[in-house]
Amino acid sequence: MTQNAQVSRIQKGRRTEIRRENERVILDAAEKVFAEAGYGGATMQLIADMAGLPKANLHYYFPTKEALYRQVVRNIFEIWLHAADTFDDAPGPVEGIGGYIEAKMAISRRHPFGSKVWASEVMHGAPVIQDYLETTLRDWTAGRMAVIQAWVDEGKMAPVDPRHLLYMLWAMTQHYADFGHQIETLNGGEPLSDAQWRDATETAKTVILRGIGVI
Amino acid sequence: MTQNAQVSRIQKGRRTEIRRENERVILDAAEKVFAEAGYGGATMQLIADMAGLPKANLHYYFPTKEALYRQVVRNIFEIWLHAADTFDDAPGPVEGIGGYIEAKMAISRRHPFGSKVWASEVMHGAPVIQDYLETTLRDWTAGRMAVIQAWVDEGKMAPVDPRHLLYMLWAMTQHYADFGHQIETLNGGEPLSDAQWRDATETAKTVILRGIGVI
DNA sequence: AATTATGTTGACCGGATGGTCAGGTTGTGG
DNA sequence: CCACAACCTGACCATCCGGTCAACATAATT
Numbered sequence: 001m002t003q004n005a006q007v008s009r010i011q012k013g014r015r016t017e018i019r020r021e022n023e024r025v026i027l028d029a030a031e032k033v034f035a036e037a038g039y040g041g042a043t044m045q046l047i048a049d050m051a052g053l054p055k056a057n058l059h060y061y062f063p064t065k066e067a068l069y070r071q072v073v074r075n076i077f078e079i080w081l082h083a084a085d086t087f088d089d090a091p092g093p094v095e096g097i098g099g100y101i102e103a104k105m106a107i108s109r110r111h112p113f114g115s116k117v118w119a120s121e122v123m124h125g126a127p128v129i130q131d132y133l134e135t136t137l138r139d140w141t142a143g144r145m146a147v148i149q150a151w152v153d154e155g156k157m158a159p160v161d162p163r164h165l166l167y168m169l170w171a172m173t174q175h176y177a178d179f180g181h182q183i184e185t186l187n188g189g190e191p192l193s194d195a196q197w198r199d200a201t202e203t204a205k206t207v208i209l210r211g212i213g214v215i
Numbered sequence: 216m217t218q219n220a221q222v223s224r225i226q227k228g229r230r231t232e233i234r235r236e237n238e239r240v241i242l243d244a245a246e247k248v249f250a251e252a253g254y255g256g257a258t259m260q261l262i263a264d265m266a267g268l269p270k271a272n273l274h275y276y277f278p279t280k281e282a283l284y285r286q287v288v289r290n291i292f293e294i295w296l297h298a299a300d301t302f303d304d305a306p307g308p309v310e311g312i313g314g315y316i317e318a319k320m321a322i323s324r325r326h327p328f329g330s331k332v333w334a335s336e337v338m339h340g341a342p343v344i345q346d347y348l349e350t351t352l353r354d355w356t357a358g359r360m361a362v363i364q365a366w367v368d369e370g371k372m373a374p375v376d377p378r379h380l381l382y383m384l385w386a387m388t389q390h391y392a393d394f395g396h397q398i399e400t401l402n403g404g405e406p407l408s409d410a411q412w413r414d415a416t417e418t419a420k421t422v423i424l425r426g427i428g429v430i
Numbered sequence: 431a432a433t434t435a436t437g438t439t440g441a442c443c444g445g446a447t448g449g450t451c452a453g454g455t456t457g458t459g460g
Numbered sequence: 461c462c463a464c465a466a467c468c469t470g471a472c473c474a475t476c477c478g479g480t481c482a483a484c485a486t487a488a489t490t
Contacts, residue, residue, distance in 0.1 A: 014457065015466065022467090036339060041255025044448065056469050059449065116338050122397045123331050124251060133400045141401055158425070164418035167398065171390030172383050178393075182337045183382065185348045186356055203379035210373070211426030229487065230436065237437090259478065269439050274479065276437095431490100438485070447476080455468070460461100 023061055025051045031072050035113035038120055039069055070128050073121050076114035077132055083107055087144055093157045093214050096147070097169070098205050104173035105201045108180075115177035141166065158213030165212070172204050238276055240266045246287050250328035253335055254284055285343050288336055291329035292347060298322055302359055308372045308429050311362070312384070313420050319388035320416045323395075330392035356381065373428030380427070387419050 029051035033042045044065055048055040062068035083103040090096030108115055126133055141163075148162035176183065176192075184191055192200065209215045244266035248257045259280055263270040277283035298318040305311030323330055341348055356378075363377035391398065391407075399406055407415065424430045 018457090018467075038253035038255050038335065038339060040253050040257070041339070043446085045446090054469050055448090056450085056471095057467085060467070060469090063449090065448065119334070119338065119393065120253065122394050123334065124253060124256070125396050126400070130400070133397060137397075138401060160422060161414055161418045163401075164415050165422065167390060167394075167415070168387050168419060168422065171386040171394070175382060175386030175390075178334065179337050179382075179385075181340050182348060182352075185341070185345070186353055186378075199376055200379050200382070203376045204383060207375060207380065207383065207426035208422065209426075210428065211422035211424075213425065233437070233487090258476085260476095270478090271439055271441095271480085272437085275439095278479090280478065434487105434489075436485100436487070439481105439483090441481090443478105443480080445477090448474095450473080451469105451471090453469095455466105457466075458464085460463090 019061070022053070022057070026053065026058055026061055026068070027072060027075065030068050031075075031113045031117060034069060034072055034120070035116035039124070066128075072114075072117055073129050076111070076118050077129065077136075079107060079111060079114065080118065081136070081140060084140065084144065087147055093148070093151050093212060094209060096151075097212070098209060100169060101173060101205050101208065102201055104169065105176065105197070105204070108173055108175075108177035109197055112177040112180050115174055119174065119178045156214070160212050169208070172208075176200060234276070237268070237272070241268070241273055241276055241283070242287060242290065245283050246290075246328045246332060249284060249287055249335070250331035254339070281343070287329075287332055288344050291326070291333050292344065292351075294322060294326060294329065295333065296351070296355060299355065299359065302362055308363070308366050308427060309424060311366075312427070313424060315384060316388060316420050316423065317416055319384065320391065320412070320419070323388055323390075323392035324412055327392040327395050330389055334389065334393045371429070375427050384423070387423075391415060 026047070030042075030047050033047045033050055037043075037046070042065075044055050044058055047068075048058050051058070058068070062071065083100065086099030086103050087096050090099060121128060144166060145162040148157075148160075148165060151157050152159050152162070187196070206215070241262070245257075245262050248262045248265055252258075252261065257280075259270050259273055262283075263273050266273070273283070277286065298315065301314030301318050302311050305314060336343060337348075359381060360377040363372075363375075363380060366372050367374050367377070395406075402411070421430070
């Protein structure tokens with residue numbers, strides 16, 4: 001049994017395993033620290049402490065603070081984009097937009113740090129991922145706008161500006177991650193419960209879906 | 216004429232005038248730098264350069280970086296709260312909520328830096344204005360929730376969770392300031408025109424008001 | 431005009447931070 | 461078992477930043 005566990009854990013050699021594990025630990029710690037302190041306020045020492053590694057070890061895996069930050073932001077961007085899958089094979093706005101709201105609310109709950117890093121990056125003028133905004137995100141947005149516009153043309157929903165509708169969806173859902181502290185404070189200092197997350201998601205879905213005339 | 220201008224400008228003595236003017240210049244510069252670089256990334260030297268004053272002069276008016284930051288955040292909070300006036304003497308949700316959306320969208324356009332500073336502060340756990348969140352903001356929120364709940368009870372709008380509706384309004388409107396860079400990039404690198412701001416405001420109002428069943 | 435209060439600023443300081451490096455340890459292939 | 465490569469880390473360094481201060485300039489007061 002011990003041997004089996006070892007074998008399965010060491011599939012690709014101890015060396016690459018060490019590397020993968022350490023990079024993961026560092027990236028997780030970095031995401032949290034960057035989210036809580038901002039890029040300028042974060043220090044390599046803080047990240048190292050949170051990761052449980054000496055600072056010099058961080059520089060072994062990531063040459064500079066900026067390189068580490070860049071990797072954190074890229075990872076988040078991937079998650080962000082994949083939430084759009086619900087759009088693709090949806091027969092209409094109820095499933096497509098409703099599902100998108102659910103997916104993004106789930107991300108806000110599961111990856112609050114990542115969301116904050118992303119927000120911070122954009123607020124500071126996207127120094128690191130400007131190229132992504134101009135290519136990947138622009139294409140992505142154009143695609144979803146076309147889908148929404150098609151629904152409008154087919155009479156499946158009220159005529160609403162697809163671009164601003166998308167912005168509304170982003171804003172609402174990410175708000176629960178980015179302003180989580182404010183929401184928590186207004187909730188008596190307690191994190192939202194399962195039921196409260198469900199209420200939030202349901203309220204958002206109801207108001208939006210009724211707002212685009214599909215309820 | 217020259218004399219008149221001077222007289223009106225120096226109403227309260229040269230000294231207090233100098234102080235007021237310098238504090239204003241410094242606060243404006245600080246707001247911009249804090250918004251663009253974050254608290255940790257901002258430096259007193261950067262703020263001084265933007266204000267056109269030597270760094271030591273900043274410390275004459277504001278003892279520490281934190282004190283300067285604190286004042287910037289307080290100023291924003293004031294503006295933020297006053298946008299709620301439209302709620303108070305509105306006969307119903309159409310005027311109250313519609314007007315609130317318009318007011319907050321106007322603020323996002325006029326005070327984008329302030330909005331970003333506020334967002335940053337909250338995202339980092341509100342180290343400076345936690346007490347405000349727990350007192351002023353909590354009371355404010357409770358008051359508006361009561362107003363909305365009353366409208367629901369009177370049958371003036373669909374039954375919607377007032378708290379999450381408020382969060383939606385905050386999120387949508389502030390998104391246009393906080394994520395302004397992303398929106399600008401997706402707009403071909405150009406800031407939103409007057410017409411586009413009108414579209415954004417109208418879309419938000421339409422979807423929300425229809426979403427709460429008053430259209 | 432003399433004195434005092436307020437505003438101005440270049441030069442400086444202690445501490446923190448990102449990053450380096452030499453010397454060590456551990457895993458890997460032959 | 462040996463030699464090489466990958467990994468680890470304490471100690472160190474140059475730089476930058478918030479903040480201080482002493483000396484000076486300007487306005488207000490008497």
